[in-house]
Amino acid sequence: MNTEAIIDLLYKIADDQLIIGHRNSEWTGLGPILEEDIAFSSMAQDKIGQSLVLYRMLNDLGESDPDTIAFMRNADQFHCCQFVELPIGEFDFSIIRQFLFDTSEIIRFEMLSSSAYEPLALASKKFKGEIKYHIMHANIFMKQLGNATEESVKRLQDALETAMPYALGIFETSEYEDAMMDEGIFAGEATLRNKWTERIEEVISNTALKLPDIGNIEPKTGGRYGKHTAHLQPLLDEMAEVLRIDPGADW
Amino acid sequence: MYGGGNLFEPMSKDALKEEDPVKLSEFEARIERGEKIEPADWMPQMYRRQLIRMIEQHAHSEIIGALPEGTWITRAPGFKRKLALMAKVQDEVGHAQLLYSAAETLGKSREAMINDLINGKSKYSNVFNYPAFTWADCCFISWLVDAGAIVNQMANAKGSYGPYCRALARITIEEAFHLKYGHHCVIHLATGTPTQRKMMQEAINRWWKPMLQFFGPPDRISAHTEVLMKWKVKMLSNDGCRQQWLDMYVPKIWELGLTLPDDKLRQNPDTGKWEYTEPDWDEFKKVINGDGPCNKERLAVRRTAEERGRWVREALRKPKSEYVVPLA
Numbered sequence: 001m002n003t004e005a006i007i008d009l010l011y012k013i014a015d016d017q018l019i020i021g022h023r024n025s026e027w028t029g030l031g032p033i034l035e036e037d038i039a040f041s042s043m044a045q046d047k048i049g050q051s052l053v054l055y056r057m058l059n060d061l062g063e064s065d066p067d068t069i070a071f072m073r074n075a076d077q078f079h080c081c082q083f084v085e086l087p088i089g090e091f092d093f094s095i096i097r098q099f100l101f102d103t104s105e106i107i108r109f110e111m112l113s114s115s116a117y118e119p120l121a122l123a124s125k126k127f128k129g130e131i132k133y134h135i136m137h138a139n140i141f142m143k144q145l146g147n148a149t150e151e152s153v154k155r156l157q158d159a160l161e162t163a164m165p166y167a168l169g170i171f172e173t174s175e176y177e178d179a180m181m182d183e184g185i186f187a188g189e190a191t192l193r194n195k196w197t198e199r200i201e202e203v204i205s206n207t208a209l210k211l212p213d214i215g216n217i218e219p220k221t222g223g224r225y226g227k228h229t230a231h232l233q234p235l236l237d238e239m240a241e242v243l244r245i246d247p248g249a250d251w
Numbered sequence: 252m253y254g255g256g257n258l259f260e261p262m263s264k265d266a267l268k269e270e271d272p273v274k275l276s277e278f279e280a281r282i283e284r285g286e287k288i289e290p291a292d293w294m295p296q297m298y299r300r301q302l303i304r305m306i307e308q309h310a311h312s313e314i315i316g317a318l319p320e321g322t323w324i325t326r327a328p329g330f331k332r333k334l335a336l337m338a339k340v341q342d343e344v345g346h347a348q349l350l351y352s353a354a355e356t357l358g359k360s361r362e363a364m365i366n367d368l369i370n371g372k373s374k375y376s377n378v379f380n381y382p383a384f385t386w387a388d389c390c391f392i393s394w395l396v397d398a399g400a401i402v403n404q405m406a407n408a409k410g411s412y413g414p415y416c417r418a419l420a421r422i423t424i425e426e427a428f429h430l431k432y433g434h435h436c437v438i439h440l441a442t443g444t445p446t447q448r449k450m451m452q453e454a455i456n457r458w459w460k461p462m463l464q465f466f467g468p469p470d471r472i473s474a475h476t477e478v479l480m481k482w483k484v485k486m487l488s489n490d491g492c493r494q495q496w497l498d499m500y501v502p503k504i505w506e507l508g509l510t511l512p513d514d515k516l517r518q519n520p521d522t523g524k525w526e527y528t529e530p531d532w533d534e535f536k537k538v539i540n541g542d543g544p545c546n547k548e549r550l551a552v553r554r555t556a557e558e559r560g561r562w563v564r565e566a567l568r569k570p571k572s573e574y575v576v577p578l579a
């Protein structure tokens with residue numbers, strides 16, 4: 001099997017999970033209601049836990065141990081999409097991001113559940129079960145806030161428009177798309193993007209929101225190849241702050 | 252988490268004058284027999300007010316307590332610590348949720364309680380007005396401040412108000428995990444590299460006095476709480492809590508090769524009681540009344556969170572549904 005392609009795929013998914021998890025955890029203590037502090041923390045724990053599983057898989061393929069790859073790389077070595085690294089902003093942005101990103105994520109894991117790469121197929125089946133609840137959370141909030149007050153609808157609409165170019169960056173293709181399809185590892189970003197568009201259209205059609213004209217938006221790409229916004233490096237510095245005090249130590 | 256040192260409303264001699272003496276003695280007899288008081292049961296006004304005040308302070312302490320540790324979630328060293336700390340702080344917010352519900356059964360809404368927190372009317376545990384400078388401070392809190400909270404909460408779980416006791420039963424189980432996690436973190440620092448050991452010792456030096464103060468002023472200068480003890484609102488005196496904590500944790504701290512910054516600290520071999528240098532109680536009063544190193548920052552964070560989240564709460568409110576007091 002094409003190990004290089006698998007490593008590339010695992011890195012981008014693991015990095016996405018780690019960084020979105022890190023961002024979601026920033027709501028702890030600051031949520032609009034206590035129940036949302038708890039919800040965002042739960043989702044963050046799931047996602048960071050999933051990234052750990054994927055980093056372990058990478059370790060099995062000859063990469064460094066999870067703590068080293070997660071905490072010690074620089075921004076240009078990260079393969080996450082730019083969408084996940086953006087700051088949490090206000091709750092409107094965070095909930096829109098949760099909706100757009102998690103929808104792509106659950107479809108990705110649905111697709112990967114039948115991957116020819118057995119360890120990833122097994123993990124994806126498990127992740128799917130966890131992310132199901134994240135989707136329920138996102139969809140409930142989209143429906144509630146997207147139909148409630150004038151302010152909530154406007155906020156969500158603005159956030160949707162800000163988020164969309166970055167959301168489309170999730171589907172930036174890798175150089176291994178064909179190889180992965182040929183070997184049955186992953187059915188590819190283009191398929192994922194089509195399924196995603198259908199699902200978000202359906203949820204948004206039950207709100208007072210308008211879906212931006214996706215076909216005419218230039219996606220914010222580069223993340224998959226190590227090109228990031230200015231927000232990622234400070235996040236990574238913060239993440240490694242304690243470890244770097246004494247990198248050889250056992251914390 | 253919450254220590255002793257609950258601030259109760261001062262009670263005058265005629266606080267109970269208005270109460271029906273027959274009902275009052277029935278109520279006291281029930282408590283005496285070890286029965287739990289439930290939300291719909293008759294209770295003296297003073298019992299209700301003091302309980303609201305105490306449970307509310309406890310709930311506030313959980314959410315404010317989530318702040319100093321919460322700032323270390325994004326910096327926790329490695330996956331294991333990061334995941335554990337996230338779960339721990341999430342538990343603390345969950346405790347607040349449970350406790351606000353318990354207090355709501357007595358007739359004050361969560362919104363009103365949070366408003367009183369923000370406007371400074373109601374208090375929270377003084378210990379959270381001190382900063383967590385380093386990762387080691389965060390570990391100190393997880394182990395030893397939580398340990399202090401457990402002493403108090405285990406005692407209060409045997410109190411007289413049903414909903415509060417049931418909330419505490421669940422909370423103390425989770426706190427036991429926090430303690431284990433915190434202890435594990437401290438062991439790693441205390442037995443680690445010279446840099447780690449130094450970090451841990453400095454954190455202990457910083458937290459020693461606030462930790463002693465955590466349990467509240469000594470009994471001899473505290474307000475009289477005999478009635479509250481009789482009603483099983485307050486279960487253990489401040490000094491009682493403090494002694495229990497010293498008894499359980501000073502030896503464990505010493506065992507790790509760490510020192511405590513108090514020359515007078517020793518267990519009196521005759522009485523079994525711990526002796527220590529009395530912390531500055533005037534300073535304690537100053538800090539609890541708003542003039543500590545982090546009071547303004549802590550409340551500002553909470554206030555900003557409330558303001559930024561207002562539109563969400565308004566959008567979630569269903570105009571036709573009515574407020575229902577939870578039964579807990």
Ligand SMILES: [Fe+2]
Pocket residue numbers: 252253313342343346422426
């Ligand atoms: Fe707690």
Ligand SMILES: [Fe+2]
Pocket residue numbers: 252343397425426429
């Ligand atoms: Fe705790």
